[in-house]
Amino acid sequence: MKREITFTLNGYEVSAEVESHRVLLEVLRDTFDLKGTKPGCGQGECGACTVLVDGVNVDSCLYPAFEIEGKTVTTIEGLIREGNRLHPIQEAFVAHGGIQCGFCSPGMIMSATALLSENPAPSDDEIKQGISGNLCRCTGYVQIVESIRDAAAGMKQNAG
Amino acid sequence: MKKFDYHMPESLHEAFGLMEKYQGRARYIAGGTDVMVRVKQGAARPDALISLRHIEALKGMHWNGALRLGSMTLFRDLERDKDVERTYAALAQAVRVLANPQVRNVATIGGNLANAAPSADCAPPLLVMEAICRIDGPGGEREVPVEAFFLGPGKTCMTETEVLKAIEIPAPDKGAVTAFAKAGRVSQDIALVNAAVMLVMDGPVCKDCRLAAGAVAPVPLRLKRAEEAVTGREITPDLLDHVKGIVEEEVRPITDVRSSAEYRRIMSGVLVKRAIGQATGGIV
Numbered sequence: 001m002k003r004e005i006t007f008t009l010n011g012y013e014v015s016a017e018v019e020s021h022r023v024l025l026e027v028l029r030d031t032f033d034l035k036g037t038k039p040g041c042g043q044g045e046c047g048a049c050t051v052l053v054d055g056v057n058v059d060s061c062l063y064p065a066f067e068i069e070g071k072t073v074t075t076i077e078g079l080i081r082e083g084n085r086l087h088p089i090q091e092a093f094v095a096h097g098g099i100q101c102g103f104c105s106p107g108m109i110m111s112a113t114a115l116l117s118e119n120p121a122p123s124d125d126e127i128k129q130g131i132s133g134n135l136c137r138c139t140g141y142v143q144i145v146e147s148i149r150d151a152a153a154g155m156k157q158n159a160g
Numbered sequence: 161m162k163k164f165d166y167h168m169p170e171s172l173h174e175a176f177g178l179m180e181k182y183q184g185r186a187r188y189i190a191g192g193t194d195v196m197v198r199v200k201q202g203a204a205r206p207d208a209l210i211s212l213r214h215i216e217a218l219k220g221m222h223w224n225g226a227l228r229l230g231s232m233t234l235f236r237d238l239e240r241d242k243d244v245e246r247t248y249a250a251l252a253q254a255v256r257v258l259a260n261p262q263v264r265n266v267a268t269i270g271g272n273l274a275n276a277a278p279s280a281d282c283a284p285p286l287l288v289m290e291a292i293c294r295i296d297g298p299g300g301e302r303e304v305p306v307e308a309f310f311l312g313p314g315k316t317c318m319t320e321t322e323v324l325k326a327i328e329i330p331a332p333d334k335g336a337v338t339a340f341a342k343a344g345r346v347s348q349d350i351a352l353v354n355a356a357v358m359l360v361m362d363g364p365v366c367k368d369c370r371l372a373a374g375a376v377a378p379v380p381l382r383l384k385r386a387e388e389a390v391t392g393r394e395i396t397p398d399l400l401d402h403v404k405g406i407v408e409e410e411v412r413p414i415t416d417v418r419s420s421a422e423y424r425r426i427m428s429g430v431l432v433k434r435a436i437g438q439a440t441g442g443i444v
Contacts, residue, residue, distance in 0.1 A: 001165045020166035020209075023196070043197045044263050045348065056236070059262045062196040064189070066166045067213065111261065132347050133260025 005069045010034075010078030024063035025049045028075055036076035036106045040135075047134035050107035051075050057114035059133070076106035079113065088158070089113055089151040098147030100138035108134045112148045120156055124149065161200055165208035172217055172323060176298045178210050179321045186210050188323060190232060190271035193263045217296075218270065218325060225331040231270025231324045239264060248329060249439075250285035250338035250356040257281065260348040270324045273309065276316045276379075277350070283310070283380035284356030285340055287372035291329045297322035310379035333368065336360050339439035341431040345418065351375045352419035355431040357439050364394045373428050376411035383410050386432065400436060404429035 006015045009032065016031045028034045028051065040048030042061050049061040052074040079087035089112050092098070099105045108131060115122060115130030122130060127148045128141075136144060169175040179186055186208040189195045198204040212218055218232040223243065238244055238255045245252040258264060258272070258281045272282050273293070283306070291306045298321055306327070309316055318324065332338070342354040353375050360368040369390040371383040386406040393399055413424035 019163070021161070021163040042200055044193050045260070047260070047262060050262055056265045057262050058265050059193075062192050063266070064166055064192055064196070064209070064211070066168060067211065114261075130261060133262040 003066055005066065007068045007070060008072040010074060018065040020064075020066060022065040024051065024053075024058075024060035024065060024068055024073070027065050027068065028060060028073075034075050034077050038103055038106060040103075040107075045133075045135070046104075047107045047111060047131075048104055050110045050134060052110055052114055055114065055117060057111045057133075074110070074113075076109060079109070087113075088155050089116070089148070092151035092154065093144070093147040096147040096150055097143040098139065104134055104136040104138075108136065108144060112151065115148070116152055116155060120159070121152060122148075127152075161202060162205045164199065164206050166211065167208060168211045168214050170214050170216075172215055172296055172325075175210055175212065175215060175323065176321050178208070180298065182206075182208050182210075184320055188212055188274070190274070191234070191263075191267035193259070193267045194271060194275040194277075212270070212323065218323070227329045227331075229269055229327045229329070231274075231326055232268050233270070235264035235267050235269065235272075238269065247332060248285065248289060248338065250288065250340040250358070250435075251282065251329070253340040254281040254285050254342070254354070254356070257342050257344075257347075269327060273306075273327070274316060274318070274324050276310050276312075276314050278310075278313055278377060278379055279351040279354065279375035280380060281340075281342060281351060281354055281374070284354055284372040284374050285338065286327065286329065287380055287382050288338060288356045288358035288370040289329050289332070290370070291327050293324055294326040294328060295322050296325040301325070303328075307382055312378045332358075333360050335362075336368075337439040337441075339435040341435040341438065343427045343431060350418065353413075353424050353427045353431055355428065355435050357432065357435040359390075359436065359439050361395075361440060364396075366390050366393060366395055371407070371432055373407070373411055373432065376413040376424050376428050378412075381411065383407055383432070385410050390436075395436065395440060400433045403436075404433050407432045 001020045004017045028037050038048040040046035044059040044062045051060045111131050111134050127145050187206040189209040190212050219230040222228040235255050286306045293304045293309045338358045340356045342351045355373045358370040369387045371386050374380040389403050407429040408425050411428045413421045415421045
């Protein structure tokens with residue numbers, strides 16, 4: 001069955017006709033051509049498909065398309081700042097080598113965004129728990145934790 | 161993957177009607193973190209999914225001495241609730257190590273129980289707190305103690321149309337302490353063994369004890385023989401070793417992809433002992 005859904009995507013109100021058996025990941029990549037969100041395990045374990053729905057990080061590979069109605073969705077593309085500048089979390093990942101092949105990075109950064117919006121000054125343990133749903137095969141996580149730690153410090157400084 | 165219809169009823173009455181219309185070829189879906197995986201893998205091939213997410217009667221957390229959790233209560237909310245942490249420590253501990261943040265942000269306690277995995281992390285805490293499952297269906301409401309809710313792996317006592325409406329957790333006994341322990345290969349793993357304990361202590365003597373373990377039998381288990389060995393006794397290292405032995409005999413684990421029966425048997429004793437230590441603040 002098909003249905004038109006209306007929701008907010010990266011700040012814009014959008015509509016699309018979607019099929020009932022689709023998931024948010026497919027809607028983002030296929031309907032809206034936003035390829036930043038990656039298909040990984042398809043089972044809610046690797047986190048490569050992580051996006052924010054109403055500010056909270058979720059696996060878009062398991063999120064039924066019809067349930068997006070009325071929600072606010074943010075993808076990695078939505079983090080871009082004025083003048084095409086990177087979000088502070090993205091800048092920190094670049095500065096600290098938190099990105100190698102880059103496949104986990106959008107999901108990892110979206111989880112970091114969710115973490116820091118709820119807990120602006122996380123301990124290293126809290127950072128690790130915050131990204132415990134995002135797998136990385138390249139970095140060994142050390143540089144990722146550093147990137148998030150640094151991003152938190154930087155964002156706190158700018159806010160204060 | 162077979163295509164499916166997706167319905168979002170706004171009342172239980174509507175949900176029951178839809179389920180009856182599909183005559184066994186539809187499934188209820190809550191957060192979707194179990195159902196969507198099964199459907200995508202082809203393990204489940206429903207004609208339709210009936211979402212429970214928009215039914216007000218299934219939502220909300222109500223305190224009244226006891227705690228009534230609507231089945232659609234998100235783990236995300238349970239995780240962050242200070243009153244739950246203070247009153248039902250074992251449940252709070254279990255929720256914190258269940259899957260990962262992205263899953264917890266959409267998954268529900270009702271869905272976890274209805275999925276009826278023997279390894280369900282919520283189950284041992286609810287067993288030791290003797291929670292009650294409130295079920296609703298076209299035939300009316302009924303209540304079932306959580307111990308009788310699970311019938312086997314993936315199987316509950318509910319009929320096809322029935323829905324788990326709420327979980328009622330009695331107020332803890334005065335002086336009760338609880339704890340939860342889980343063994344997994346890695347973080348976010350499904351438990352290869354999990355365990356929960358509830359103890360009412362009088363100094364070093366345990367006046368009342370309830371123990372439960374998951375992933376070591378077709379259903380989450382109350383360990384009644386082990387409980388008898390603790391109740392009324394002073395908790396000492398020797399007693400705990402003795403209890404560990406009883407637990408090992410009481411569980412019925414299998415070997416599967418996650419672990420061997422032997423390791424599970426050993427770890428069930430270890431986790432019960434560890435959880436008792438945690439609950440009593442390390443008296444032993």
